[in-house]
Amino acid sequence: xxxxxxxxxxxxxxxxxxxxxxxxxxxxxxxxxxxxxxxxxxxxxxxxxxxxxxxxxxxxxxxxxxxxxxxxxxxxxxxxxxxxxxxxxxxxxxxxxxxxxxxxxxxxxxxxxxxxxxxxxxxxxxxxxxxxxxxxxxxxxxxxxxxxxxxxxxxxxxxxxxxxxxxxxxxxxxxxxxxxxxxxxxxxxxxxxxxxxxxxxxxxxxxxxxxxxxxxxxxxxxxxxxxxxxxxxxxxxxxxxxxxxxxxxxxxxxxx
Amino acid sequence: xxxxxxxxxxxxxxxxxxxxxxxxxxxxxxxxxxxxxxxxxxxxxxxxxxxxxxxxxxxxxxxxxxxxxxxxxxxxxxxxxxxxxxxxxxxxxxxxxxxxxxxxxxxxxxxxxxxxxxxxxxxxxxxxxxxxxxxxxxxxxxxxxxxxxxxxxxxxxxxxxxxxxxxxxxxxxxxxxxxxxxxxxxxxxxxxxxxxxxxxxxxxxxxxxxxxxxxxxxxxxxxxxxxxxxxxxxxxxxxxxxxxxxxxxxxxxxxxxxxxxxxxxxxxxxxxxxxxxxxxxxxxxxxxxxxxxxxxxxxxxxxxxxxxxxxxxxxxxxxxxxxxxxxxxxxxxxxxxxxxxxxxxxxxxxxxxxxxxxxxxxxxxxxxxxxxxxxxxxxxxxxxxxxxxxxxxxxxxxxxxxxxxxxxxxxxxxxxxxxxxxxxxxxxxxxxxxxxxxxx
Numbered sequence: 250x251x252x253x254x255x256x257x258x259x260x261x262x263x264x265x266x267x268x269x270x271x272x273x274x275x276x277x278x279x280x281x282x283x284x285x286x287x288x289x290x291x292x293x294x295x296x297x298x299x300x301x302x303x304x305x306x307x308x309x310x311x312x313x314x315x316x317x318x319x320x321x322x323x324x325x326x327x328x329x330x331x332x333x334x335x336x337x338x339x340x341x342x343x344x345x346x347x348x349x350x351x352x353x354x355x356x357x358x359x360x361x362x363x364x365x366x367x368x369x370x371x372x373x374x375x376x377x378x379x380x381x382x383x384x385x386x387x388x389x390x391x392x393x394x395x396x397x398x399x400x401x402x403x404x405x406x407x408x409x410x411x412x413x414x415x416x417x418x419x420x421x422x423x424x425x426x427x428x429x430x431x432x433x434x435x436x437x438x439x440x441x442x443x444x445x446x447x448x449x450x451x452x453x454x455x456x457x458x459x460x461x462x463x464x465x466x467x468x469x470x471x472x473x474x475x476x477x478x479x480x481x482x483x484x485x486x487x488x489x490x491x492x493x494x495x496x497x498x499x500x501x502x503x504x505x
Numbered sequence: 506x507x508x509x510x511x512x513x514x515x516x517x518x519x520x521x522x523x524x525x526x527x528x529x530x531x532x533x534x535x536x537x538x539x540x541x542x543x544x545x546x547x548x549x550x551x552x553x554x555x556x557x558x559x560x561x562x563x564x565x566x567x568x569x570x571x572x573x574x575x576x577x578x579x580x581x582x583x584x585x586x587x588x589x590x591x592x593x594x595x596x597x598x599x600x601x602x603x604x605x606x607x608x609x610x611x612x613x614x615x616x617x618x619x620x621x622x623x624x625x626x627x628x629x630x631x632x633x634x635x636x637x638x639x640x641x642x643x644x645x646x647x648x649x650x651x652x653x654x655x656x657x658x659x660x661x662x663x664x665x666x667x668x669x670x671x672x673x674x675x676x677x678x679x680x681x682x683x684x685x686x687x688x689x690x691x692x693x694x695x696x697x698x699x700x701x702x703x704x705x706x707x708x709x710x711x712x713x714x715x716x717x718x719x720x721x722x723x724x725x726x727x728x729x730x731x732x733x734x735x736x737x738x739x740x741x742x743x744x745x746x747x748x749x750x751x752x753x754x755x756x757x758x759x760x761x762x763x764x765x766x767x768x769x770x771x772x773x774x775x776x777x778x779x780x781x782x783x784x785x786x787x788x789x790x791x792x793x794x795x796x797x798x799x800x801x802x803x804x805x806x807x808x809x810x811x812x813x814x815x816x817x818x819x820x821x822x823x824x825x826x827x828x829x830x831x832x833x834x835x836x837x838x839x840x841x842x843x844x845x846x847x848x849x850x851x852x853x854x855x856x857x858x859x860x861x862x863x864x865x866x867x868x869x870x871x872x873x874x875x876x877x878x879x880x881x882x883x884x885x886x887x888x889x890x891x892x893x894x895x896x897x898x899x900x901x902x903x904x905x906x907x908x909x910x911x912x913x914x915x916x917x918x919x920x921x922x923x924x925x926x927x928x929x930x931x932x933x934x935x936x937x938x939x940x941x942x943x944x945x
Binding site for chain 1: 797800801803804805806808809811812814815816818819820821822823824825826827833837879939940942943
């Protein structure tokens with residue numbers, strides 16, 4: 250694999266909370282267009298690692314490079330602007346905003362988000378809003394949330410909130426999407442649907458996905474490569490067959 | 506097209522209707538209860554309306570910070586104080602100046618009264634000189650900002666802000682207007698400076714504190730406001746402390762009193778000319794603030810603020826600059842509070858530290874909650890209701906019959922009314938009940 254194909258790379262990333270070494274020297278290289286799964290036992294540091302990748306926790310040490318650029322010290326919102334989107338393990342909708350507003354908000358580089366623009370460039374902002382609105386409707390349609398667009402996001406069901414987070418993440422026009430347990434607590438039919446959506450986006454837009462997931466059936470069927478984390482470290486990586494056969498992984502996580 | 510053409514017919518019409526009804530009912534009740542011998546006391550009513558409108562403006566600043574951005578700012582009154590005192594200090598008359606007052610105290614007044622003999626041509630020359638000075642100052646500042654590697658927006662805003670201040674300073678220094686016009690213009694500038702300073706103070710207070718979670722922010726802001734009031738109380742060479750600032754020029758009042766036409770209008774309405782002028786000025790300010798806030802609330806900018814109110818980490822994950830947005834909200838809310846403060850001391854004709862007790866902030870909170878959190882029109886309705894309850898408790902004949910006219914019984918009446926209102930309408934007058942369900 251040549252280095253141009255790597256979209257996101259973590260080198261020896263540490264995240265310590267006092268004495269707790271949640272992430273303890275994790276390294277990973279995410280290939281462009283891949284659907285990389287990160288699996289591992291509870292407390293392995295997967296979500297913390299995600300938070301470091303997305304910029305929510307500053308790394309204690311180590312280096313994160315995105316598109317060849319060092320982003321280790323970059324704030325979370327700036328990483329999003331560069332094209333790193335994420336969803337949360339426990340969904341975080343903007344509860345007292347409509348579903349539509351949740352998605353429209355996620356559009357990047359909106360002129361109207363500058364305080365002066367709505368006052369001095371109202372017509373421009375209105376044109377932009379119309380465009381964002383159109384795009385949000387498309388996104389809602391893709392994720393089958395269109396009939397709910399005027400509902401408060403807080404009123405959605407658990408599964409619908411998962412879809413809303415995906416719709417929001419897609420609205421940011423990302424190049425890579427970090428999904429923290431996108432299928433957890435979702436019924437099997439919806440989980441399958443979410444997976445289909447992800448595969449469609451990968452195929453049609455060439456997006457890269459990284460997901461943390463405990464539903465191993467899904468992971469083994471769809472993901473390549475699979476990265477196993479344990480005790481804050483990289484334990485193994487490879488395709489489904491290799492991981493299933495790996496002795497260390499069986500001991501640490503899969504059970505035997 | 507959603508914005509600015511996003512007019513939600515049902516919700517908006519309902520809000521305006523409720524607001525109109527609230528205003529109408531409160532005015533009717535106040536007029537009825539304050540009548541003396543069958544005559545409605547129009548002047549009393551006008552005075553009350555001025556206070557209601559000023560508090561509505563003050564609460565609108567908080568509505569932006571708290572209702573839309575979720576910032577629990579318990580020190581809102583501090584910015585009202587900054588607006589009022591900046592105006593008072595810069596326009597203090599020489600005779601009122603405390604011994605040992607620093608040069609800046611009363612300086613605008615001095616600058617304005619030093620010039621006699623106006624000429625329009627001279628004014629243009631001065632304005633051009635000021636513009637030139639501003640440009641000359643801005644160039645090295647912009648270069649400096651670049652050298653310091655400030656974010657382009659911050660550097661640009663800072664440099665242009667300072668340059669604008671310099672330009673204003675030059676303009677004042679060269680002001681070749683007659684004394685009267687000079688004082689009027691200087692007062693306007695003092696007021697503007699008060700608003701700008703309050704916004705900067707909001708930025709200053711916000712920079713270290715807006716990272717704090719809601720309750721901690723509340724503690725820090727209430728402490729900051731009380732410290733500021735204490736400073737104003739004690740730094741007597743600047744503020745005259747407990748002796749208050751009085752006799753500062755109020756061009757609006759002067760103009761109203763000296764105009765014959767205005768006197769006729771006032772007489773017809775049975776209101777003192779000065780009160781009528783201040784009422785009109787307050788209403789105009791209120792209208793401007795509401796238009797500004799409504800335009801912003803419906804814009805993508807307002808959407809970002811509401812997202813931050815709901816969940817700032819999620820907002821950051823979607824590329825929104827949480828810190829900067831909060832600071833903008835705090836600055837704008839503070840500027841609005843300063844405008845309210847300036848109107849208040851224009852009405853009261855004296856500036857005293859005890860006008861700015863923490864209680865005033867909590868009045869604003871009551872107003873925002875009564876009206877419906879996150880609804881600008883609600884803040885106006887809330888102010889009418891709060892002051893309606895206040896004056897009812899003073900004037901209600903039924904209470905007076907039992908000798909309950911002042912002190913504790915009044916507080917009990919006010920408290921009980923607020924509790925009842927919140928029990929029967931927990932979302933506030935114009936709030937959305939559905940939103941209560943989704944509060945975390």
